[in-house]
Amino acid sequence: MNFIEQIKQQRLSNNSMVCVGLDPFLDKMPVEFQNSKTGILDFNKAIIDATFDVVCSYKPQFAHYAALGQLDVLKQTIDYIKTKYPQVPVILDSKRGDIGSTADMYAKEAFIQYNADAVTVNPYMGDDTILPFTQYKDKGVVILCRTSNPGAGVIQNIKSDGQTLYEIIAKRARTTWNENKNVMLVVGATVPQEMKSIRSIVGDMEFLVPGLGAQGGDVKAVMEAGLNADNSGLVINSSRAVLYASNQLKDFAEKARLEAISLQAQSNQYKK
């Protein structure tokens, strides 16, 4: 089963489009974790144990571990999911992109060193920087198309012959990069108009949707703009809102679960 099939199956079996982003911010965690050597790993394990049956995937963000010099914890976190909940796919969010021979190395980093099921990739450098990832047929390649951040439009919305850059990327993803049916696109929750346009270009390809919560995206708008006719096509990420719903040891895991369930319900209510 390849990554896209795995995502679809997990979305169905847990009845959830929710992806939890595992982005450690030490100072937002219960203080007990801040003062522990194994704090981030223990925190992640508790979050995973509390949410595995209400999500369709996890998305650890590389930089949060790298900045702390704790890439071993990134690896241990993924290992924990793969061992205990192997049905839940893991997207390594590291936004890689480089010339072909180096992209090969980044594919090895994500798929072999970290054993992730998918990795996020930046398309700025073109075709030969994407193909070293997509050749791993069972793995997923999640390509930045229209991102959620406020400055994205300056580059991604420039127009060429009546098409925006993000539309050009979307077309290329459908016609060229998705030959192995293992490509997914990043489309931000903050730009539902753009999401609608991308949906019309790529048919039923899957979207990874960041930008809810702290970034201001709206679930209803996302569902209306991005959902496929069969209620598939969307993986909706939430990081901070779930992870840091409480900073108290006694209830942070329970509150995280409730927050994930709330997003699950909010999104499911807009199914067609």
Next chain:
Amino acid sequence: MNFIEQIKQQRLSNNSMVCVGLDPFLDKMPVEFQNSKTGILDFNKAIIDATFDVVCSYKPQFAHYAALGQLDVLKQTIDYIKTKYPQVPVILDSKRGDIGSTADMYAKEAFIQYNADAVTVNPYMGDDTILPFTQYKDKGVVILCRTSNPGAGVIQNIKSDGQTLYEIIAKRARTTWNENKNVMLVVGATVPQEMKSIRSIVGDMEFLVPGLGAQGGDVKAVMEAGLNADNSGLVINSSRAVLYASNQLKDFAEKARLEAISLQAQSNQYKK
């Protein structure tokens, strides 16, 4: 002294525009390093000791260490340069790019965890993904503009209102991103026409030029297209041609030095 001044000074004092890319390929090294636990670090140290006085910078490439699970060696390699040859700036080539709060983390990764003097950055996600790097005023931010790989043009050469995407990036680098005078651009040796156009847009900004050797770029064409009137503006990278000039233990370091000196001479002969 900020990174750009450091590069200029080192280029002058060593009379060299050459940057050596520290990209380990185990199977290209002398076999003695392949069978040693400290093989890559020992290899890097020997290359650095053999070239430090004929280069203006080093550029270790992140993925090559990450793919092997040897990021500790990346750190030890940079530490070695910073301790023994602190005058030679180190560009961490990791092509990062993410939303603002995550870009902060990548800046910490490069500038604090790895203690690099500069980092390569991908501009696809726009202004707010660049500024967390450039706010480190003494550090360098090396932004992808027109890359050297064969597939780059598919994206970077698309035209909007008569300007290509790489020209739009170049303009934005000059007018917006370079406020702290610490931005440099990646411009491939394989595209001298594009380099000429970028030079005309950005004045005397520095270029990091990959793509010689294995990728087919030509030194003379690069010098004619990219050099400033005062013979500054170019940092010419060579990785494989220098590192793997010989795979014999008895002469690999000496051959690497000769190769670096050869590129130094080749480029210097085209000075104005």
